[in-house]
Amino acid sequence: MVRINLIVSGVFALFAFAVIAATTLIPVSADQPLTQGSATFPLILSFVILGLSLALFLTNIGQYRKQKGVPREAIFKSEQMKIVAGGFLIILLSAILMLVVGFIPAMMALNLAFLLYFKVKNKILIASVSIVTPILVYVVFQIVLSIPLPGGLLFS
């Protein structure tokens, strides 16, 4: 965890620098003299992040040096990461598909892809979950609650 804490401190510090750079793009508001302006609040927060990142770094660097060479348990295990990356890809592709074909076909594809990816063998289960879940959600949201769902570029 010591090594990951050092990485966390680095990532947050980079984020803070990015925010500081982005605050230069914020226009000056009319009430600036009185209320410190629109950029001040995020700017203060960025410096707080830098301070906290530094504190995290300093409280862990000593321990990291002591633990150098000691075998440690990996937090991101490659087998698990492969499964998660695949799942992430299915979600991302379904979202892109939803832009084109709309909610029902995209979500049917998502459910089907996940069940096959998880090696579910029962064909009736695969068919019923893939078809029933999107249709049921569609009926509840679009018809019962009148909340519109994406129609997609092809169908809307």
Place this chain on the structure above:
Amino acid sequence: MFANLMQGFASVLTSPSVFLFMVGGVLAGITIGALPGLTATMGVAVLLPLTFGMEPSTGFALLLSVYCGAMYGGSISAILINTPGTPAAAATTLDGYKLALKGDVGKALATSTIASSFGGILSVLLLITISPLLAQFALRFAAPEFFALAVFGLSIIASISSQNIIKGLLAGVFGMIIASIGLDPVAAVPRFTFGRTELLNGVSLIPLLVGLFALPQCFLEMETIFVESKVLKNFSSKLLSMKEIISLLPLMLKSSLIGAFIGAVPGAGGDIAAFTAYNEAKRSSKKKHLFGTGILEGVAAPESANNASTGGAMIPLLSLAVPGDAVTAVLLGGLIIKGIQPGPLLFKEQSGLVNTIFAIMFLANVIMGVVGLFGIKTFAKALSIPKKVIVPIIITLSMVGSYSMNSSMFDIFVTILFGVIGYLMIKADVIVSPIVLAVILGPMAETNFRRSLIMFKGDMSFLYTRPITVVFLAIAIFTIVSSLVKQRPKSS
């Protein structure tokens, strides 16, 4: 007050839709809670979009019932497979699972049901009594006090980040920066929008909540998707005798009071309440040597306390708009989305809705007790639903939920982005709930700070000249410092 409360009960009981969603919410909550990995926070976040098309009372009937049901549901897997369904049920495993091993599964589950229902009902009674008084007091607040209150609310981040306070605070400040995206609340100047009109109103709360609580959980479940889970066995349905119930009553009363008090302290949730009540039950018991070997008291104490924390957590939420934990932060988001601003004015301007919320929480706990006792075996079967089927269904609900708020595909991509951020943060042992607290309380702090500056013509003396402001700021500093001091021996 009593007449208004009765009106709240009447409006709930005479509305079939409210009642139906309450029963549905309890059933959904118990099932979500019973499934290890699915938490009350995730359940409420995923179901929140369902409430967009509903009347406020119907929507809250669903969400509050899910909250109460999930808190109880966690005990089912804690007793049956020694795995707490929710963090709040962790203390229940100590004696619950031992009772199950002895063959007293029915008794253990019945104790958990009765204690949970008892704790929940008692905490709602406290909520009804205390929150209007607190709201009355808070009517004196102006911008400086609300700023100090928001800072106090944000200081909770320190107490909920017990693992590593610095990382918790980093997550909180990150959340505040996320909250600053969009039009500046005082000067209406765009910040960090990068020319995207979708960002002018800031990052929508629902995609953020779903992204941080539902998707990371799905990714975590995927990691062990091919690991076989324990198989559920049949069990006896022998329940408790009246004598046993009566003997547990004093303990349930004491544990419920502990739970409600701890729940009302922002930052201390059901898990802390349950362990505190368990320890107190053990400390004050004549048979303390039997705790941990499988006794009913070891189930009754934590279960009364964790469900009592639900009513307790609603006290600061409704009267001060300060969420006590992650679930109430999501509920606060739900209230804001419905155009309802919790806080002292809520009790004055929408007392009808407040009384309806009280009635919903009371009745949800009653329904939970009845449904729990009659459906013990059915809910236990929820544990046999394979994760391989649950994960795609949750992802489908997450996608539709994040889209439905603004009918925007952009929000779906925001959800996916925060899903990845949330997953990486959990892996790096950075808790994500501070982000939600900060996203909700950050704008409250900034807006009221800058309003105070306008009120005092740019002078910051309001920070130390107004007594209530000083008290809140002092408590906030104390909370952060004491959390840091408490953590120091651990890290060394």
